[in-house]
Each structure stands twice: as C-alpha cells, then as structure tokens.
Amino acid sequence: MAERRKYKKRYCKYCEAKIDFIDYKDTNSIKHSLSERYKIMPRRLTGNCKRHQEMISNAIKRARQAALVPYTVSRKAIVAYPFDNIVG
Numbered sequence: 001m002a003e004r005r006k007y008k009k010r011y012c013k014y015c016e017a018k019i020d021f022i023d024y025k026d027t028n029s030i031k032h033s034l035s036e037r038y039k040i041m042p043r044r045l046t047g048n049c050k051r052h053q054e055m056i057s058n059a060i061k062r063a064r065q066a067a068l069v070p071y072t073v074s075r076k077a078i079v080a081y082p083f084d085n086i087v088g
C-alpha cells in the first residue's frame with residue numbers, strides 16, 4: 001500500500017488552481033496526470049474531478065499527436081524526471 005500513500009490527498013489540482021482550459025502545449029500542467037511511463041493517471045489516483053480528467057486526457061492525446069509527449073516508453077528508458085529531456 002506504499003504506492004497508495006503517494007496520492008493520499010484527493011482533491012482536484014486543477015479545480016484548486018481554477019483552471020478552465022488545459023492547453024496541450026503546456027506539458028508542465030499535463031505531466032501531473034502522467035505516470036512515469038507516460039500513461040494517463042486514472043482519476044482514482046490523482047483525485048481529479050471528472051470534468052478536468054476529461055480535459056486532461058484530451059490534452060494528453062493531443063500532445064501525443066503533436067509529439068510533445070511520447071505514447072509509450074520502454075522499460076529500460078524510464079528515468080526519474082522524464083520531462084527534463086524535453087526542451088520546450
């Protein structure tokens with residue numbers, strides 16, 4: 001259950017920041033909802049509300065198409081801070 005404690009605070013970060021629109025080019029806000037393998041985090045872990053989760057998943061899918069975020073990462077390529085490699 002150690003995995004779970006990491007996401008204990010269950011509130012929507014995007015509601016708290018009062019974000020109405022999530023830009024797919026803004027990888028900084030998207031990465032909160034991406035796992036270390038660039039998978040979209042499920043709502044039960046992030047605590048996002050349904051509205052923002054849908055926005056985030058749309059933004060992530062768009063960012064993937066625009067090659068801002070990779071679709072998949074091989075097991076060996078996992079690094080602690082994956083976004084450091086991406087230069088905006």
Ligand SMILES: [Zn+2]
Pocket residue numbers: 012013014015016048049050051052053
């Ligand atoms: Zn929200």
